[in-house]
Amino acid sequence: MKHTVVALVEDRPGVLNRVASLFRRRGFNIDSLAVGTTEEVGISRMTIVVDGAEGIADQVEKQLDKLIDVIRVEDMTNAEAVVRELALIKVRCATTQRHEVRDLIEIFRAHIVDVSPDHLMVEIAAEQDRMDAFLVNLRPYGILELVRTGRVAMLRGTGTTAVHEDEPEAIERFHMESGRLPEGKLPYVSD
Amino acid sequence: MKMSGADIVLECLKKVGIDTVFGYPGGVVLPLYDRFPAHPEVRHILVRHEQGGGHAADGYARASGRLGCALATSGPGATNLVTAITTAMMDSVPTLFVTGNVSRNLLGKDGFQEADITGITTPIVKHNYLVMRAQDLAYTFAEAAFIAQSGRPGPVHIDIPKDVFQEEAEFEWPTEVKVRGYAANPRIDPDMIARAADIIDAAERPLIIAGHGVILSNASDELRAFAEKTGTPVLNTLLGLGSIRGDHALAYGMLGMHGSYEANHAASNADVIIGIGNRMDDRALGRFADFNPTAKIVHIDIDAAEHGKNITTHAPVLGDAKRVLQVLTPAVKQNTHVEWVRWIDDLRAEHAYSMQIPSGPEISVQYVVNRISQINDEDLVIVTGVGQHQMWAAQHMKFTHPHQLITSGGLGTMGFEVPAAMGAQVACPDATVWSICGDGGFQMTFQELATMVDEHLPVKMAIMNNGYLGMVRQWQELFYKDNYVSVAMSQPDFMKIAEAYGILGIRVTEKEAVDDAIRAANSHNGPVLLDFQVEAEGNVWPMVPAGASLRETVEAPREQQGVNR
Ligand SMILES: Cc1ncc(C[n+]2csc(CCOP(=O)(O)OP(=O)(O)O)c2C)c(N)n1
Ligand SMILES: [Mg+2]
Numbered sequence: 001m002k003h004t005v006v007a008l009v010e011d012r013p014g015v016l017n018r019v020a021s022l023f024r025r026r027g028f029n030i031d032s033l034a035v036g037t038t039e040e041v042g043i044s045r046m047t048i049v050v051d052g053a054e055g056i057a058d059q060v061e062k063q064l065d066k067l068i069d070v071i072r073v074e075d076m077t078n079a080e081a082v083v084r085e086l087a088l089i090k091v092r093c094a095t096t097q098r099h100e101v102r103d104l105i106e107i108f109r110a111h112i113v114d115v116s117p118d119h120l121m122v123e124i125a126a127e128q129d130r131m132d133a134f135l136v137n138l139r140p141y142g143i144l145e146l147v148r149t150g151r152v153a154m155l156r157g158t159g160t161t162a163v164h165e166d167e168p169e170a171i172e173r174f175h176m177e178s179g180r181l182p183e184g185k186l187p188y189v190s191d
Numbered sequence: 192m193k194m195s196g197a198d199i200v201l202e203c204l205k206k207v208g209i210d211t212v213f214g215y216p217g218g219v220v221l222p223l224y225d226r227f228p229a230h231p232e233v234r235h236i237l238v239r240h241e242q243g244g245g246h247a248a249d250g251y252a253r254a255s256g257r258l259g260c261a262l263a264t265s266g267p268g269a270t271n272l273v274t275a276i277t278t279a280m281m282d283s284v285p286t287l288f289v290t291g292n293v294s295r296n297l298l299g300k301d302g303f304q305e306a307d308i309t310g311i312t313t314p315i316v317k318h319n320y321l322v323m324r325a326q327d328l329a330y331t332f333a334e335a336a337f338i339a340q341s342g343r344p345g346p347v348h349i350d351i352p353k354d355v356f357q358e359e360a361e362f363e364w365p366t367e368v369k370v371r372g373y374a375a376n377p378r379i380d381p382d383m384i385a386r387a388a389d390i391i392d393a394a395e396r397p398l399i400i401a402g403h404g405v406i407l408s409n410a411s412d413e414l415r416a417f418a419e420k421t422g423t424p425v426l427n428t429l430l431g432l433g434s435i436r437g438d439h440a441l442a443y444g445m446l447g448m449h450g451s452y453e454a455n456h457a458a459s460n461a462d463v464i465i466g467i468g469n470r471m472d473d474r475a476l477g478r479f480a481d482f483n484p485t486a487k488i489v490h491i492d493i494d495a496a497e498h499g500k501n502i503t504t505h506a507p508v509l510g511d512a513k514r515v516l517q518v519l520t521p522a523v524k525q526n527t528h529v530e531w532v533r534w535i536d537d538l539r540a541e542h543a544y545s546m547q548i549p550s551g552p553e554i555s556v557q558y559v560v561n562r563i564s565q566i567n568d569e570d571l572v573i574v575t576g577v578g579q580h581q582m583w584a585a586q587h588m589k590f591t592h593p594h595q596l597i598t599s600g601g602l603g604t605m606g607f608e609v610p611a612a613m614g615a616q617v618a619c620p621d622a623t624v625w626s627i628c629g630d631g632g633f634q635m636t637f638q639e640l641a642t643m644v645d646e647h648l649p650v651k652m653a654i655m656n657n658g659y660l661g662m663v664r665q666w667q668e669l670f671y672k673d674n675y676v677s678v679a680m681s682q683p684d685f686m687k688i689a690e691a692y693g694i695l696g697i698r699v700t701e702k703e704a705v706d707d708a709i710r711a712a713n714s715h716n717g718p719v720l721l722d723f724q725v726e727a728e729g730n731v732w733p734m735v736p737a738g739a740s741l742r743e744t745v746e747a748p749r750e751q752q753g754v755n756r
Contacts, residue, residue: 021313062496068318071372
């Protein structure tokens with residue numbers, strides 16, 4: 001089964017390596033990994049699609065959360081979320097075929113972003129099913145090149161997976177809920 | 192105040208309470224070494240190998256509960272720490288490893304003695320840092336010390352390029368560290384407590400497995416109170432030994448691959464198992480799929496990732512063992528389990544022979560470690576290597592207090608025994624420290640004898656000289672049809688080694704001489720090397736073959752019971 005896991009991480013050198021190292025070491029299978037900045041300076045968001053049984057997803061979440069640079073982890077697999085992936089596709093297309101290909105593109109809500117006499121470059125942002133169906137339909141024309149970004153996901157409604165440093169109350173609540181009590185007065189001595 | 196990065200590092204060490212650094216110099220850390228004399232509050236102990244320094248920091252931390260610290264230069268110095276770091280990681284030991292690296296402009300250029308040491312340590316540390324500005328040093332050390340000692344403790348590594356030691360910066364010690372991605376002290380969830388309490392109250396045959404976490408969180412008193420209130424027998428993992436007095440009426444010793452017959456069968460027949468600060472490790476539990484499949488599992492651990500990692504957990508309780516037990520004990524009913532306890536007692540009586548000390552004329556390891564334990568006071572600190580002698584020490588020595596047994600459990604690192612004992616002696620200068628050494632393991636790291644001489648560390652090192660990599664030989668005998676391959680070792684003359692290092696050496700060849708040798712070592716104010724010439728082919732029993740279940744605990748064949756072979 002495929003699990004979609006979102007991790008908010010400190011935007012620091014080495015953090016991608018920590019996550020990759022963890023997945024390699026624990027034998028978790030990554031289908032895709034998308035990393036980018038967020039609305040909050042200093043926080044990056046990783047969307048990871050992992051393949052494995054139910055127990056695996058639980059371990060992925062907990063092991064990720066254990067990394068110091070990982071701030072928050074959310075399993076989006078069964079959440080009410082918008083899930084998208086972006087692809088750029090260079091497809092063979094003679095001028096005579098333009099019409100039918102454009103029909104396809106319209107049906108699948110894709111866009112043409114580059115044109116030459118015998119090919120088109122198409123951009124599509126879609127959820128898994130639409131993406132797969134689109135590729136199946138394009139394939140007969142001859143796909144010359146394909147690039148996909150990997151899945152990203154965001155909760156529908158007002159709920160968020162974000163962490164906002166400029167909302168002290170929200171962050172305090174988050175710390176309390178997750179046991180991240182901002183303690184650690186120095187010098188730290190274990191009792 | 193403005194000062195060099197080197198001075199900042201030394202100020203930081205003082206601030207986080209590190210009074211001793213086990214280190215080894217080299218090119219890139221010279222700016223730091225240059226400043227040690229200006230900071231006499233930080234004692235630098237020159238070890239003879241960085242691995243020794245790392246294990247010494249580990250032994251220091253395990254013996255005292257304080258943060259241990261080791262220091263090494265870049266490249267080979269840093270890579271020599273790797274085994275020690277992994278050892279500390281597997282056993283959750285609060286340690287700080289500091290390495291130098293090449294100057295910032297040379298990083299990534301494969302220059303002389305550059306190793307990507309933070310890349311190397313990433314999977315074997317709790318956290319690590321490459322500090323690129325002197326102004327970041329103070330906060331980094333504060334955060335590192337906090338992370339190493341809080342939550343589930345572990346090793347933290349700080350890598351510092353040479354020119355960061357030389358760069359000047361303002362030294363500002365932070366008043367607080369905030370790590371937003373780190374739950375040092377998880378809030379105890381009342382629902383989890385309630386669920387655990389329900390299961391515990393309904394139990395007829397409950398059993399506690401107490402691990403290292405009880406010791407790390409100083410929860411011995413709470414463990415005893417909980418066990419007594421609920422009338423629950425307590426087993427220990429190897430690293431949990433000492434978390435409850437071995438002679439407590441509810442204490443039943445170690446379970447696992449070389450656990451007692453009664454402990455392994457109690458674990459297999461309990462209806463509720465309460466793990467406290469243990470990892471549910473394969474050496475303790477046997478084959479996971481067959482580990483008491485009908486028991487309800489309550490698992491108290493501060494690391495959420497341990498819940499359900501190896502076996503299904505019915506009631507995970509997230510939190511520090513001490514704090515959880517403080518809440519859980521009042522929440523459970525007072526209880527006794529007379530019949531269940533009697534069942535285990537009967538099993539213990541019926542199977543006492545399976546862990547008997549051999550009575551024959553030859554010296555056995557069981558006999559020696561037991562005598563060391565009997566002759567010394569209760570506050571004896573025991574360090575071991577890895578192998579048969581380690582298991583016999585766990586079986587036949589008395590454990591009365593936490594931090595008493597210092598042994599590499601998770602990684603099983605041979606060569607740990609000598610440097611870790613050295614570190615323990617530094618941490619506890621007035622304690623009697625005995626290191627139970629394998630003749631194999633001793634030869635991996637005994638260069639630290641020189642350090643002990645320099646630093647006047649009166650460690651008693653008892654080599655269990657069986658002429659074999661004994662544990663491997665035992666497996667070859669039992670599972671590879673006596674096909675001994677690369678397990679017999681020719682030995683150096685250990686007395687000459689003692690002589691070469693200028694320490695007292697005692698060779699023991701007769702059983703009658705064992706007690707006198709132990710007493711002579713105790714009364715000698717300096718390091719002592721004892722060469723106990725023990726029976727060559729004794730086997731550790733009982734044994735759960737690797738990959739078998741605890742129910743399949745094998746006892747010694749009749750002809751081997753309680754006699755030397
Ligand atoms: C560094 C390291 N290398 C190899 C092993 C595998 N190993 C486990 S026990 C053992 C034999 C230990 O021999 P010795 O130190 O003489 O102790 P004995 O078992 O004889 O008491 C070996 C080789 C190990 N645990 N650690
Ligand atoms: Mg040996």
